[in-house]
Amino acid sequence: MGAFAATVAANAQAASSPMVSATDTQSVMNALGTAGYEASFNARSEDGGEAFIQVETADGISTVRFSDCEEAVPDFCETLILSTWWDRETPISDELVAAANRNHKYVSVYRDDDGDPVMEWAVLTRNEGIPATVFIDAFERYVSVASDFGDFAFEGDPEPDDVPDDASDGETK
Numbered sequence: 001m002g003a004f005a006a007t008v009a010a011n012a013q014a015a016s017s018p019m020v021s022a023t024d025t026q027s028v029m030n031a032l033g034t035a036g037y038e039a040s041f042n043a044r045s046e047d048g049g050e051a052f053i054q055v056e057t058a059d060g061i062s063t064v065r066f067s068d069c070e071e072a073v074p075d076f077c078e079t080l081i082l083s084t085w086w087d088r089e090t091p092i093s094d095e096l097v098a099a100a101n102r103n104h105k106y107v108s109v110y111r112d113d114d115g116d117p118v119m120e121w122a123v124l125t126r127n128e129g130i131p132a133t134v135f136i137d138a139f140e141r142y143v144s145v146a147s148d149f150g151d152f153a154f155e156g157d158p159e160p161d162d163v164p165d166d167a168s169d170g171e172t173k
Contacts, residue, residue, distance in 0.1 A: 021129030022077035091115020
């Protein structure tokens with residue numbers, strides 16, 4: 001009986017929570033602000049770049065991007081993509097990328113064009129949205145996973161002072 005009451009109470013709390021939707025940038029900003037995160041909105045650039053929210057966390061910067069958007073209506077999106085990246089001196093190894101994907105459910109780690117690791121997690125909101133409490137729970141879980149990965153994202157990466165400068169005949173930076 002106690003588990004049933006706790007489930008009913010949790011559902012009632014989620015139902016009374018404001019909604020967060022990928023179609024409503026302000027709802028995402030409000031939820032993050034209410035949860036104590038410092039967030040800033042970066043509007044779509046004139047050259048077609050995408051809009052995103054930059055969020056400061058205890059472990060660095062993460063972004064919330066809007067995805068699965070209707071081409072005819074660019075601001076109608078169904079998915080929020082949580083993303084974090086790390087700037088390594090050398091490309092991350094296949095082994096570290098595979099370990100991250102094996103050890104952390106629901107996230108995807110890949111190498112960007114520079115060989116730096118990028119972690120992403122998709123949160124489907126559809127047009128109806130999800131309760132802000134559910135979004136913040138997902139965001140905080142993601143930040144925790146990113147923090148865990150950040151502890152070994154630089155494994156095998158030399159210190160910046162140990163990397164030879166290509167323009168100098170083997171001298172270090």
